[in-house]
Amino acid sequence: MAQYKTEQRTILLDFLKSHPDKMFTTKQIEEALAQKNISRSAVYRNIAILESENKIKRCAKNGNREVFYQFFDLQSCKSHIHLSCTECGEIFHLETEITNNIENIVQKEGFQINKTETILYGTCKNCSK
Numbered sequence: 001m002a003q004y005k006t007e008q009r010t011i012l013l014d015f016l017k018s019h020p021d022k023m024f025t026t027k028q029i030e031e032a033l034a035q036k037n038i039s040r041s042a043v044y045r046n047i048a049i050l051e052s053e054n055k056i057k058r059c060a061k062n063g064n065r066e067v068f069y070q071f072f073d074l075q076s077c078k079s080h081i082h083l084s085c086t087e088c089g090e091i092f093h094l095e096t097e098i099t100n101n102i103e104n105i106v107q108k109e110g111f112q113i114n115k116t117e118t119i120l121y122g123t124c125k126n127c128s129k
Contacts (some may be wrong), residue, residue, distance in 0.1 A: 008038050009046045016056060016071035021091045023059050023068035023084070059084075059119065082119045087127035094120070 015033060016024070024032070030043050047069055050056045057072040070091065080093040081102065094102075103113055 006046070008036075008042045009049065011036050011038060012043065012046045013050060013055065013071075016050075016069070020071045023070045023089055023091065025066045025068055029069070081113070081115055083124075084119050084121050085124035085127055086121050087123050090124055090126075091119075092124065 011033060012029065015029070026040075026043055026047060029047075030038075030040055033043070047056065051058055051069070055072065056069050059068045059070060060066075068089075080096065081099045083092040083094055084090075085092075099115065106113055
């Protein structure tokens with residue numbers, strides 16, 4: 001069945017695109033888009049569609065039962081290992097040179113890294129202060 005590009009999906013996608021280095025729960029998305037008159041069911045339905053289209057990805061944080069979503073349709077996201085701050089939730093791209101070095105090291109063991117699924121958790125420099 002063909003998927004139609006609805007105004008609600010466009011609003012949701014634009015919101016997530018404008019925050020590519022953040023993860024949001026469905027509740028946070030609902031609250032952020034409350035002024036746009038998007039229903040809870042529309043948020044859930046469109047998240048499912050965007051996830052199936054690989055435009056967003058589902059994430060879980062260690063020690064947290066909530067599901068988070070992040071915009072992920074950028075080539076730069078798909079070619080980096082990500083760092084996620086467990087304090088503020090900010091997501092950072094590991095520098096390409098460092099990502100390549102890590103890949104070279106593990107390839108010597110015959111192992112391939114799936115960069116689209118690799119997230120290293122810790123505390124960012126701002127939260128460490």
